Amino acid sequence: MKMKHVFHAALCAATLGTALAGGEGWTQDFEAAKAEAAKEKESLLIDFTGSDWCGWCIKLNEEVFQEDAFKEGIKDKFVLVELDYPRDTSKLSEETQEQNAKLQEAYAIQGFPTILLTDEEGRPFARTGYQEGGAEAYVKHLDELLKNRTTRDEAFEKASHLEGPEKANALISALDAMGLDDAVVGKFYGGVVDDIKAADPEDTTGFVKEMEAKERYAGFESKLNEFGQKGDHEGALSFTEETLKSGAFEGAEKQQIATIKAMILAQLGRFDDAATAFDEAKAVDPDSEMGQQIDGFKQRVAAMAEQGAEDHTGHDHD
Structure with missing residues (x-):
């Protein structure tokens, strides 16, 4: 042995x-x-x-x-x-x-x-x-x-001989190929992220902007989870609305937050407001993956509203 x-x-x-x-x-x-x-x-x-x-x-x-x-x-x-x-x-x-x-x-x-x-x-x-x-x-x-390890190491070695945005792109490709969560990349590949920033200070790749947006969204999720743990739907709704008004998010993150707002409204039984909020979320980017799913969410909420109305009518007859 x-x-x-x-x-x-x-x-x-x-x-x-x-x-x-x-x-x-x-x-x-x-x-x-x-x-x-x-x-x-x-x-x-x-x-x-x-x-x-x-x-x-x-x-x-x-x-x-x-x-x-x-x-x-x-x-x-x-x-x-x-x-x-x-x-x-x-x-x-x-x-x-x-x-x-x-x-x-x-x-x-x-x-x-x-x-x-x-x-x-x-x-x-x-x-x-x-x-x-x-x-x-x-x-x-x-x-x-x-094989990911070999690919990663070879990519890092290749990038070490490059400069500028070309080096930044090579490092970004190496990180993307591993398919890791952004939080994990930041935690374990912080040095690589620093190298990307140094090689491309103008952020021509958009990498830094995207990373910062994801970090902001992670902070939003963490705070939202605090409301969820307390069962504070009204607080979660106010926080979500304030976040959207702040303009701190755009694109996919903004659409995700707008969709969350609609879902919270549905949980509060404000179904008409939820329908309007779903429309606003879809309008951010109708062709995105999330945008194409929103009509399905809206239909399910409408079914919930209808079922609630039927239950209420049934109770009135009892």
């Missing part, structure tokens, strides 16, 4: 005596895993899972991770990391729970299972989840995603 596999087994055994869902060969110690990946010149495969409640996580584990075809197929390619978010937290130490919470936030994980492939520094280059087809098909899928 190779020393690295002895290392993996020892690491798992040392993790509070907890049996990880993925079985032997997995660790929940993120920093130790990064150190091993650097030593062995491998990538990390990080499984964000809910081992005792998430049905798709359990299927992925049973159909793929526990199969010999997976274990053999990923050998010498990945250090395996299981980050678990169980309902029964007694199986995890407080230290591990804190680590996992920080990593969930850092990698902007919103659903389970999420599988991230990262380099030894923890910089992600691919993201996936459950895939049908079993272990052998999943290994082939991972092999394709693993």
Whole structure:
């Protein structure tokens, strides 16, 4: 048995005596895993899972991770990391729970299972989840995603020999090819973003403008979620209306916020106002993906209004 596999087994055994869902060969110690990946010149495969409640996580584990075809197929390619978010937290130490919470936030994980492939520094280059087809098909899928790292590194190397907007475009293409969330790009590729800004100070690519717009929208969403958590629909409506009046957003973000306003009005039972708001949202860009969906939203709200009127009439007769 190779020393690295002895290392993996020892690491798992040392993790509070907890049996990880993925079985032997997995660790929940993120920093130790990064150190091993650097030593062995491998990538990390990080499984964000809910081992005792998430049905798709359990299927992925049973159909793929526990199969010999997976274990053999990923050998010498990945250090395996299981980050678990169980309902029964007694199986995890407080230290591990804190680590996992920080990593969930850092990698902007919103659903389970999420599988991230990262380099030894923890910089992600691919993201996936459950895939049908079993272990052998999943290994082939991972092999394709693993090429993202080579493509990324080659693109960064090529960009290092370029200057100006040409360099900026090469770096932007490298980031786009990985298909990562903007928050993750900002967190783990901040240096690359800085290089893009330095190479193209006039922002001829529009990259900086787009990134700033997305950051503003993320701030809007965060504040809106606060109202949602409190169940404060009136507050959410006022906040959304003030945001639209501020003129801080345009294009896709403005249309998204205008659509949210219409949906809040519908939740408040203000169906006529919601219909008008949907029309205003569509007018921002009728041909966009969102613009083409708005008529469907409007029809569903109209059906809700009609059903509400029928229910009210029925109660009056009772």
